[in-house]
Amino acid sequence: ETGVTQSPTHLIKTRGQQVTLRCSSQSGHNTVSWYQQALGQGPQFIFQYYREEENGRGNFPPRFSGLQFPNYSSELNVNALELDDSALYLCASSLLAAPKANNEQFFGPGTRLTVL
Amino acid sequence: RKEVEQDPGPFNVPEGATVAFNCTYSNSASQSFFWYRQDCRKEPKLLMSVYSSGNEDGRFTAQLNRASQYISLLIRDSKLSDSATYLCVVNNYGQNFVFGPGTRLSVLP
16 A cells, blocks of 8 residues: 545535545655546646645646645645546655656545536 | 557457557656556556666566657566556656556456
């Protein structure tokens, strides 16, 4: 196991609602990345947080927002939910030496969001 | 054109077979490369990093050709437990991980 945890495991919402997903990073890691994985596709990068600051963002609208806390855990918030937001949301933690560094990412089990 | 492309699959092979997966990437500035494995309805798990010199881990061999922007994964002596989706991942310096769409492998008894 990676030590990365996510909650909740499953969630059902309706269009227009808001949702908050949570992630606890692996001990010693300072970086959390969020991904959206639609059925049958590879994960798509949403954004990354390094030491509580946003450190890169993918091609997602502003209604996708996030936070990272001093203990490096993180939240993903999605406002005004749309049907196409139904997906597996994955959080990955890593230890970066600097904002522009690279390193392996370790994934949590994901939150499966269904929007009706 | 997608930034990372993979063989569309699925691959159905008998136990003991050798199978090769191919991946190409479009960003020549890409710095690091990985293969992840994802079981059905589970999270991706790191299988191996890919180095320019090529690297091997047991039955798994990964190769990188920077000139051709091509990555491969070879699995020898396939086991039933190798059945999964294999994701090619490219990381550009200071940027996020870019995943390919994945190639599904089914190893049949």
